[in-house]
Amino acid sequence: MAIQWADYDLDYIRRRYDRIAGLIVPFEWLLFMPTAFRRTAVARIGLRPGDRVLEIGCGTGRNLPFLRDAVGAAGRVYGVDFSxxxxxxxxxLVRRNDWSNVELTQADAADYRAPEPLDAVMFGLSYNTMPHHRAVLARALDMLRPGGSLVIMDAKLPPGIGGKLVLPFSIWLMKHTVLGNPHIRPWEHLAPLVDGFEMEEFLFGSYYVCRGTKRAG
Ligand SMILES: C[S@@+](CC[C@H](N)C(=O)[O-])C[C@H]1O[C@@H](n2cnc3c(N)ncnc32)[C@H](O)[C@@H]1O
Known part of the structure; x- marks a missing residue:
C-alpha cells in the first residue's frame, strides 16, 4: 500500500464531503473516536458565557451543542464549512434547537471573515483536510483577539513504530473517506505561533487536542 499523499483540489474535497455527509457518525465508529472526545476538546478551549467562538470546518454540527452550551445564550457561535x-x-440541527445565536456560513475557510473579533477558534477534525491549512491558520489567528484561544482537535498517527505500521492503512482509509492527510503535524504549525502551547493525547496517541493563545501586539 502507498504511503505517499498527493493533495486534492478544493472542489474535489468539497464534493467528497457533500457525498459523505450522512456517514459522519459511522466514520466516528470506524475511526474509533473516543466517546467524550468532542466534549473534552471543547472544554479545553476554556470558553466562558458570552464568548464568541468559531468552528472551522463545522461540518454537520457535531461540535455545535458543546460550543453552544459553553458560551450560553449570551454568546455567539460561528461555523464555516464549504460543503x-x-x-x-x-x-x-440549529433550527431544531432554535439556536438564534449560532450563525453558519458556506465558504472556503481561507476566505471567511467573522463579523467581529473572536475569543476562540477551533479546527474540528478539519485542519488536515485543507491543503492550504497554513493560510487558514493565519486567517484564524487574524480573526482572534489578543489572548484568544486557538484549538485544533483531530486524529493523528500514534507515536513510534505503531504509527509507521498503520501509515499505509491510514493513507488508504483517508483517501476513501474524509481525505485527511496523515503526514501533516498541525501541532508543529501551531506551537511557534501562540503563547502557552499545550497538547493532550488520547487513545494511545491516535487523537489529540492542542491549543494556545494569541500573542498580544
Ligand atoms: C472531517 S469533517 C469534520 C466536521 C466537523 N467539524 C466534525 O467534527 O464532525 C471536515 C470538515 O471540514 C470541511 N472543510 C474541508 N476543507 C474546507 C475548506 N477549505 N473550507 C471550509 N470547510 C472545509 C469539510 O467540508 C468537512 O465538513
Missing part, C-alpha cells in the same frame, strides 16, 4: 451537504445538516 453544502454537511452544512445543510448543521443548519437543521
Amino acid at each position: 453544502s451537504g454537511m452544512l445543510a445538516r448543521a443548519g437543521e
